[in-house]
Amino acid sequence: MMLSFFDQFASPTYLGIPLIALAIALPWTLYPAPTSRWLNNRVLTLQGWFIARFTQQIFMPLNPGGHKWAVMLTSLMVFLFTLNMLGLLPYTFTPTTQLSLNMGLAVPLWLATVIIGLRNQPTAALGHLLPEGTPVPLIPVLIIIETISLFIRPLALGVRLTANLTAGHLLIQLIATAAFTLAASMPVVSLLTASVLFLLTLLEVAVAMIQAYVFVLLLSLYLQENI
Template sequence: MTMNLFDQFSTPCIFAIPLSTLATLLPTLLLTPSNRLITNRYVALQLWALTKFTKHLLSPLTQSGRTWAALLLTVMFFLTLTNLLGLLPYTFTPTTQLSLNMSLAVPLWLATVLIGLRCQTTTSLAHMLPTGTPTLLVPALIIIETISLMIRPLALGVRLTANLTAGHLLMSLISMATISLSHSLPTISSLTLVLLLLLTALEIAVAMIQAYVFVLLLSLYLQENT
């Protein structure tokens, strides 16, 4: 019987109950603030990461754009922890599902567009047509800019899904090769095991980078409209 590699991306169920909701809510349990007067190292590390990320992400934004700080930080930590938890054995990664990523990308992108149309209508519409465009190219450029604007949420969701899916598939293929070669060719199997460990380290970096890129692009869209 041939195993389908894409079965790992289907939502697991226990007693016919899908576990995708539990996997989505689990990262919020890891961000529970401490009510003690003296914080522990884990909470101190969270506060340090929050401060560094806030300064780096919100420095180019205007005062009105900085009101999005709490929302962007929440999305950043949710995606980071969800991606990292999905690398553990016998777990499920909700961010490999395009539906979840699009449900995050579309409302956030649409909010930035609506804020731009409400606060600075002329400037937002001026992005559709660069200055000094020849008259003959005006209709074509407006269509192209409109398509590029509408494709932004799709690019956000597909980028996150494709990168995580490709990494998980590659890790599955290499782990299957390591197990199948362990009896016949132990030397080659040990080399593939080293490759698997290096790939796991790379996937940990990819999990954090993709969450950062997702939020960074949202902040750039927000910067254009505030």
């Protein structure tokens, strides 16, 4: 029985073709393209306002050199947000529950921030490995610790997104199964369980939005350290 709970996280295939590629391409078909008209409809206006506010919030503390990343990070935010929200629909698959996908997004972007720091300001980038005022006997130990923490960053990005979404989906399925099982024998308890399930679904909607924002926010912080 427990194995069936985790079947929802298996990458689906049809005729031997993995459908994760279709799931990744789907979000871009849901957003309308901007028009050249003076006045847009409500959907385009709301979409433009959301993207503008997010871009301003993320890139306000960054130096002008980091503003070149605005389009990429904003697109990544919209992409992750849409994938997380679509995964909450019934009979759907959430690609962001796959650690391979999240690491494929986290590692190249983190590595790009590190390379930018080493290219533009190598002294300051290497200086992050040794805090100022460190006693001489502790210098080798702190350099090793800071180096390990530097290389753990992309793993933390990918695991955080995967773990939060996987735990939420699994908890929703467990509570939903309990509600259906108790419906015949204990209807009152089943109704209370369904109420908890509704509240948990609202929490998962918030988690889906927050985790996409946190992923991009941490990338912007890494970028801020290296520009």
